[in-house]
Amino acid sequence: MWLRTRNLWGSSRPRLSLLQGVGSSLSTLSNSGPRTLPLTYRLLDGLDILPPVILLHGLFGNKNTFQAEAETLAQQTGRKVLTVDARNHGESPPGPDCSYEAMSADLQALLSKLGLTSCVLIGHSMGGKTAMMLALQKPELxxxxxxxxxxxxxxTGTSSIFKIIPAMKSANIPGNLSHSQAFEVIDEHLKPFVQDASIRQYLFNSLVRINGQYVWKVNAENLWQQKNQFLDNLQIQGVYPGRTLFLTNDSSSFLPSSHFPRIKLLFPEAQFQIIPDSGHIPHIKKPQEFMNSVLNFLS
Known part of the structure; x- marks a missing residue:
């Protein structure tokens, strides 16, 4: 049910050239900017003549969250596709600064190192805000x-998402369980805190077994201490003039339709598309519809 490594358009993975590694080792993006951290990433190879696609996961996710989508995009479009672990997530280093300015600076440093500009940014939730921050700061990229x-x-009303952190930390998963058995245990444990099954499935991407113990690949302490930064307005003035697609569901609390006119002031070329009954994580709950929307937008 939860396996996300399969290609969305077939029964087996495409054969793609894969590069993995750590991003920029630069200590700062600029003399006055935030201190950057070297991000871990996975890069699928593709044509240099097409803008590469960068996939940015949401809160509590990691670069594996978009693995199936990355493989499909690389196969279907011929583009290079990059997935990234944000700071405090996956295998990237922890950092006490959880601001979108800091996460944008990390990403800019990595894209510069890899030569992946100008690019297509696709970001979910926290990753979407990071993408918007970068686009408003550096629209030419x-x-x-x-x-x-x-x-x-x-x-309003979205701060409850952080109640997941103590629930994740309190989970007791025996290390001798298989991955599928561990999923069943964590799924039952999180049900009282997270009613949406697609969100529980999403969280499971961050559970790994290391030295015989299951651990979460997120720095929960930093995220908890800085939780207000994730919910705040983007603190930047600017306009992004490029083509922009806002994907949402028909009853979103994270992207209410009342925000659309204000969003158009920052992103004048914005389109808004609703994927019905897709929840907060459409790439898990409605993967085909999500991928169709992205491929249509890229074409």
């Missing part, structure tokens, strides 16, 4: 932008 179920502005 972004050929087009897709933001998945997130507004650049603060919304």
């Amino acid at each position: 972004v050929e087009r932008l897709v933001s998945v179920d997130i507004s650049p502005f603060m919304v």
Whole structure:
């Protein structure tokens, strides 16, 4: 049910050239900017003549969250596709600064190192805000932008998402369980805290077994201490003139339709597309519809 490594358009993975590694070792993006961290990433090779696609995961995710989508995009479009672990997530280093300015600086340093500009940014939730921040800061680096179920502005009632952190930390998963058995245990454990099955499935991507113990690949302490930064308005003035797609569902609390007019002031070429009954994580709950929307936008 939860296996996300399969290609969305067939029964087996495409044969793609894969590069993995650590991003920029630069200590700062600029003399006055935030201190950057070297991000871990996975890069699928493709044609240099097409803008590469960068996939940015949401809160509590990692670069594996978009693995199936990355493989499909590389196969279907011939583009290079990059997935990244944000700071405090996956195998990237922890950092006490959880601001979108800091996460944008990390990404800019990595893209510069890999020579992946101008690019297509696709970001979900936290990753969507990071993508919007970079596009508003450096519009010349972004050929087009897709933001998945997130507004650049603060919304009420979403702070409850952080109740997941103590629930994740309190989970007791025996290390001798298989991955599928561990999923069943964590799924039952999280049900009282997270009613949406697609969100529980999403969280499972960050559970790994290391030295015979299951651990979460997120720095929960930093995320908890800095939780207000994730919910705040983007603190930047600017306009991104490029093509932009905002994907959402028909009853989103993260991207309410009342925000659309204000969003158009920052992103004048914005389109808004609703994927019905797709929840907050459409690439898990409605993967085919999500991928169709992205491929249509890229074409």
